[in-house]
Amino acid sequence: MERSYKASMFSDESIFRWLHPLIAHVPLQEIDREMIRLLRDKKVQSGVRSSTVNRMLSLLRAVLNVASCEWGWLDKPPFIRLMAEPRSRIRYLSRDEAVKLLHELPEHLSDMAAFSLATGLRRANVTSLEWAQVDMHRQLAWVHHDEMKNRRALAVPLNQDALAILASRLRRHPRFVFTYKGKRINQTSTAAWYKAMRRSNIDNFRWHDLRHTWASWHVQSGTPLHVLQELGGWRTYDMVLRYAHFSADHLAVYAHNFGTHISLARTPLSDAPVTSEFVRRR
Known part of the structure; x- marks a missing residue:
């Protein structure tokens, strides 16, 4: 009721349905780091992405924090670390x-x-x-x-x-x-x-x-x-x-502002004579 304004409430309810059979019978004080690790591992084993696991962990963390800081039902909420999420490419269709x-x-x-x-x-x-x-x-x-x-x-x-x-x-x-x-x-x-x-x-x-x-x-x-x-x-x-x-169209004009006008030598480096002048310049 206190979070009914959230745009993500529909997805939150879905997460709660998944959590319910696993922890509905567990007193809040017994939801510790070990239990959270088991919940995380079970979610991972279901084949979902790290981001999906983190949404579950974030919601659980938010509830336990409120239970402690606002409702006074917990002395101290357990520490919950989120999983690393690799950055993936934007997926789009041609x-x-x-x-x-x-x-x-x-x-x-x-x-x-x-x-x-x-x-x-x-x-x-x-x-x-x-x-x-x-x-x-x-x-x-x-x-x-x-x-x-x-x-x-x-x-x-x-x-x-x-x-x-x-x-x-x-x-x-x-x-x-x-x-x-x-x-x-x-x-x-x-x-x-x-x-x-x-x-x-x-x-x-x-x-x-x-x-x-x-x-x-x-x-x-x-x-x-x-x-x-x-x-x-x-x-x-x-x-x-x-x-x-x-898109880099807006950058193209700036890329052409600078030109080195350097001609690359055609002689392979391995064939160039090794002289004191060559070494000094290198």
Whole structure:
């Protein structure tokens, strides 16, 4: 109840469901470093990434800290060290790969994926999008502040691809834009999603990587990073710097400002006579 404002509450509840059968019967005072190590190892053995393990450890640490500092149920919370997370490359699709994937997906998922590629919206913002949040005439959609990860409302300009998708969804449901058999879609990473990826020969790709793809395409097309930050609704500029390597056009003019005009000798170094002058210069 005290943390109901969190944008990550849905994922927090999922972590709690995983933890419940393992520690629901354990008194708080007995959740020590050894038990936390066992929980960490069990999560690792399930085959998830270090980042997923760390989300579980971070949530557990936060709860134990609150139990100690705010609620007074613990004298001292145990120390919890997070796992090292190797930095991985931004995973994104080429244009051809995206077209193949969209063709392999069933219509309801294909529309949602294409809309994500056109707008960069996160999964939850797409699945919860309502017609009341769309203005086709102004070519604009918006996400309310309480639906955003950073708790700031976001205006979403709609390009022609996004407008075409919305036009195809008109009058299918009185409230929600994206539905399946008359009901709002909650899950996107379904069996149909994974089957479509296999048929498209695409691996190591998550639904959230559609947002990475959208951002990568923008930078490759010349969109400045500060503009991308506004379009994507990132709170800090540092969040968009991870896409900076996709474009160096703004640096090219500076690279050409400096030239050495040095002609490299064609004589192999091993064939050059070793003289006192040569040694001195080396």
